[in-house]
Every structure is written in structure tokens, then in C-alpha cells.
Amino acid sequence: MKPSEISFSSVSLIELIKSAFAKNSSFRFKVTGYSMSPFIKDSDIVTISPLPLSPAALGRVVAFIHPGNKKLIIHRIIGQNSGCFILKGDRIAEIDGLVPKENILGCVIRVERNNKDARLGIGVERRLIAFLSKNGFLSFIFYCGRLILFRRE
Numbered sequence: 001m002k003p004s005e006i007s008f009s010s011v012s013l014i015e016l017i018k019s020a021f022a023k024n025s026s027f028r029f030k031v032t033g034y035s036m037s038p039f040i041k042d043s044d045i046v047t048i049s050p051l052p053l054s055p056a057a058l059g060r061v062v063a064f065i066h067p068g069n070k071k072l073i074i075h076r077i078i079g080q081n082s083g084c085f086i087l088k089g090d091r092i093a094e095i096d097g098l099v100p101k102e103n104i105l106g107c108v109i110r111v112e113r114n115n116k117d118a119r120l121g122i123g124v125e126r127r128l129i130a131f132l133s134k135n136g137f138l139s140f141i142f143y144c145g146r147l148i149l150f151r152r153e
Helices: 010-022 126-134 137-152
Strands: 027-030 045-050 061-065 072-081 084-088 095-100 104-113
Touching: 010 027, 010 072, 010 104, 045 061, 061 084, 072 095, 072 126, 084 126, 126 137
Parallel strands: none
Antiparallel strands: 027 045, 045 104, 061 072, 061 104, 072 084, 084 095
């Protein structure tokens, strides 16, 4: 029997995460979207932990409340400026702007895909991915990869 799924609004999900963190627990949920692909894909299950357990640092993938639209987003830290973090999705060109530390809910500590751990992107290579993303090389690599794949068809 397959377990049922419940969808939550971004606001409700943020409150659930905060409640879990208040009890020193991690929080696990299914993500939607493609901004972190291929490292985190649509329908992957992520586990996030509160910041004191895994500090926010360059390359870390974090769950945060976007300062503009107040939605829950999972993106990578690519820099810091004036006490704020610079965050960006691995697959997109635009940054999220300066995100205050208080908007960072927690760090992604595990990614599951097809009932297996998907470790690439959250291990030691995360700093290299952040560097490539910050300097626009990651988008260029993805673009070239698509050209090569589509040219073969």
C-alpha cells in the first residue's frame, strides 16, 4: 500500500519546519521545481536540519524564506555580503538577492531519489559547485551539455 501524500502551502510548510526545529528535529519533505537540477530534482525527498547542527557556509544548500515573496525555497549559498547570504539555484542564472541570516531555516543534509541517497552536490564538491555557479560557469556547462545531447538525436 502506497502512503498518501499531503500538499502544504509554502506558509504551512515553513511553520511545520519551524515546529520540527523547535524540538531539535530535522524535517523531511518532497521538493518541487527544477532550479537545483541536476543535484536536487523535482520530486526528490530532502532532509533539512536546523542551522546549529550544520552551519551555513559557502556551497551549502539551504532552505530559506525568500525576502521578497516570502516563499520557501531551496538554493545554494554562493557568497556573503554585509552579513547576508547570496543564494542561487544551480540551474538558473539569477541570484535570489541578499538574504538575511534570519531567513535561513536550515541546511539540506540528505537528498533521496528513487529510495536511494543522491549525494552529489551536497558533499565536499559543494564548494566547487558554488564557485562555478557564482561565476556563471555552471549554467554554461549545462547549456553545452544540452547542445551535445540534442545534437546526437
